[in-house]
Amino acid sequence: MRARPVWDEGTKKRLIEAAGEIFALHGFRAATVREICKRANASVSAVNYHFRDKEGLYEAVFEYSHRWAVEKYPHDWGIGAGATPEERFRAFIRSFLLRGLGDGFPAWHGRLLAQETANPSGVLSKVAETIIRPMDEYLDGIVRELVRRENPSRDPDGHSVQLSRMNVIGQCIFQLHARQLLELTGLEHLDRPQIIDLADEITRFSLGGIRAIATAGRSE
Amino acid sequence: MRARPVWDEGTKKRLIEAAGEIFALHGFRAATVREICKRANASVSAVNYHFRDKEGLYEAVFEYSHRWAVEKYPHDWGIGAGATPEERFRAFIRSFLLRGLGDGFPAWHGRLLAQETANPSGVLSKVAETIIRPMDEYLDGIVRELVRRENPSRDPDGHSVQLSRMNVIGQCIFQLHARQLLELTGLEHLDRPQIIDLADEITRFSLGGIRAIATAGRSE
DNA sequence: TATTATTTCGAACAGCTGTTCGAATTTGTC
DNA sequence: GACAAATTCGAACAGCTGTTCGAAATAATA
Structure with missing residues (x-):
């Protein structure tokens, strides 16, 4: 009866995008996992499940944004x-x-x-x-x-x-x-x-x- | 028998100078009071005694370095x-x-x-x-x-x-x-x-x- | 030296940090 | 529908954060 992940298109993608905004705003160290997850409407453990680390998330963000940048x-x-x-x-x-x-x-x-x-x-x-x-x-x-x-x-x-x-x-x-x-x-x-x-x-x-x-x- | 503050010229000044280096290196948020105090050879509570806040220390650093800059x-x-x-x-x-x-x-x-x-x-x-x-x-x-x-x-x-x-x-x-x-x-x-x-x-x-x-x- | 104010210290605090873990839920396959 | 894999969740964790507090030590004054 609780939140069903129906309304989204993948927690992973939402996490990357939310993380991009937060990291770009505060930098790696000052950005917090909880703020990112809150913006992405995901639980904090989702980061570790999908990206192993806060650092892993950071790398994924870079890869994602770089691919987007060179393409667009x-x-x-x-x-x-x-x-x-x-x-x-x-x-x-x-x-x-x-x-x-x-x-x-x-x-x-x-x-x-x-x-x-x-x-x-x-x-x-x-x-x-x-x-x-x-x-x-x-x-x-x-x-x-x-x-x-x-x-x-x-x-x-x-x-x-x-x-x-x-x-x-x-x-x-x-x-x-x-x-x-x-x-x-x-x-x-x-x-x-x-x-x-x-x-x-x-x-x-x-x-x-x-x-x-x-x-x-x-x-x- | 413990550390006597004889060898220094004021904990306050040492704190400001140590804080300047650390703040300049990591930024305000990422810099930690403990690292600053360690470099200044002072206890962590010294910051709050002399500057009330971490923020107060930061302002003092700015004032100090600004005065030095315009002078030199x-x-x-x-x-x-x-x-x-x-x-x-x-x-x-x-x-x-x-x-x-x-x-x-x-x-x-x-x-x-x-x-x-x-x-x-x-x-x-x-x-x-x-x-x-x-x-x-x-x-x-x-x-x-x-x-x-x-x-x-x-x-x-x-x-x-x-x-x-x-x-x-x-x-x-x-x-x-x-x-x-x-x-x-x-x-x-x-x-x-x-x-x-x-x-x-x-x-x-x-x-x-x-x-x-x-x-x-x-x-x- | 006796007394007071200033300074320093370490221990402890509440709060936030990233991370882990097992249970609950959803998804995919037969 | 039954079963297994993948995903999500909340609770709890150890560690670090800035800050507070009382006791100890020093400095200042007499």
């Missing part, structure tokens, strides 16, 4: 094969921000990465190889092209390229943090065109920055 | 009164990074801010007025000058200025996060000249970005 917003999102470096650069930033700010239901993908950046939990290293490294290498290729274009006379300086990459990612991740903070204090959600506008402005800013780095001498 | 690395660090906007901009970024990456003993000041950015604890709002807002307004003035210089024909667009500010701060905070992560995985500490080099590269990048934003039309 791949790095070359919305552009063709023969696109210019600028276009690919813009597409990369757009998809990055849409992954973290969009209202698609697992919109917490980017914020998970942001949380891990601020407070690495140890689980990160397991998924870093499958999530962060490919992203970083993809961006590296674009930046190298941009630098080479700006200064064809010599090979891009690896140090400068790395710095430019970090600056771009830093701007994007800061947007995720700032938005999360602002929305908690009662700011409206950004809709899709606004996110794209924001992405394009960051693109413009970063292109200017990369040019400034590329055209300068190696050392001051 | 003010925003106009190392430049004279009649400096150009570029020089003031560079000085701002240098002091920001030195506050968070330097090896001065409360080097955790910047990381505290970074932690609060990633996971606002509620205490932040109390200190935001005294720490973040002045910093933001100072930076705002510089960026406005830079934009006006680039495009004297019209007043700086407030939206663009805000975005440029966020981008600059985002790059700097990301450096703090990235460094903390890299150092945990066994990377060497940056020494002072390296930090200054890094600051100057970020300065160059950001100047290029600001110029790109300033010279572009308001809307695409």
Whole structure:
């Protein structure tokens, strides 16, 4: 006569989605299993049954959100094969921000990465190889092209390229943090065109920055 | 016959410094009073005696580190009164990074801010007025000058200025996060000249970005 | 030295944490 | 419908959390 799991489509899936929101909001350590289960309308022991651990749940969340992210917003999102470096650069930033700010239901993908950046939990290293490294290498290729274009006379300086990459990612991740903070204090959600506008402005800013780095001498 | 507090210069001060390190490392919520007291060689009840709360300790840490920061690395660090906007901009970024990456003993000041950015604890709002807002307004003035210089024909667009500010701060905070992560995985500490080099590269990048934003039309 | 206030300590507290376990329930297969 | 496997549940667990409290120790004052 008590709660029958009829109205749902799998406790497992509900747990992953609830956990994604909570983990993205509080980080791994501060998030509690009980809060997750409450949001998922499941008992606390369900986590251990389906995922063995709180950590196992965390990994599952990462895997789930990563699969969703690369499927819905791949790095070359919305552009063709023969696109210019600028276009690919813009597409990369757009998809990055849409992954973290969009209202698609697992919109917490980017914020998970942001949380891990601020407070690495140890689980990160397991998924870093499958999530962060490919992203970083993809961006590296674009930046190298941009630098080479700006200064064809010599090979891009690896140090400068790395710095430019970090600056771009830093701007994007800061947007995720700032938005999360602002929305908690009662700011409206950004809709899709606004996110794209924001992405394009960051693109413009970063292109200017990369040019400034590329055209300068190696050392001051 | 037991531990006599002779060898120290005040439990209170030791607690604040130990707490600074731990809070900067784990954030407010994940840091534990017991770990702090262990590092400070004090009993757990000392926190409640001197600071009433864990939260009170946190506020004391902020106040302490803020006072240290503005004294040792003010925003106009190392430049004279009649400096150009570029020089003031560079000085701002240098002091920001030195506050968070330097090896001065409360080097955790910047990381505290970074932690609060990633996971606002509620205490932040109390200190935001005294720490973040002045910093933001100072930076705002510089960026406005830079934009006006680039495009004297019209007043700086407030939206663009805000975005440029966020981008600059985002790059700097990301450096703090990235460094903390890299150092945990066994990377060497940056020494002072390296930090200054890094600051100057970020300065160059950001100047290029600001110029790109300033010279572009308001809307695409 | 006697007396008072300040500081420190360890033990104990209630509450929350992740996890385990057996019973109850649902689902799948014949 | 009968049986077995998979799933869900609530209760209970040991461990850690921040905090409290009275006693012990120190410092200050006379």
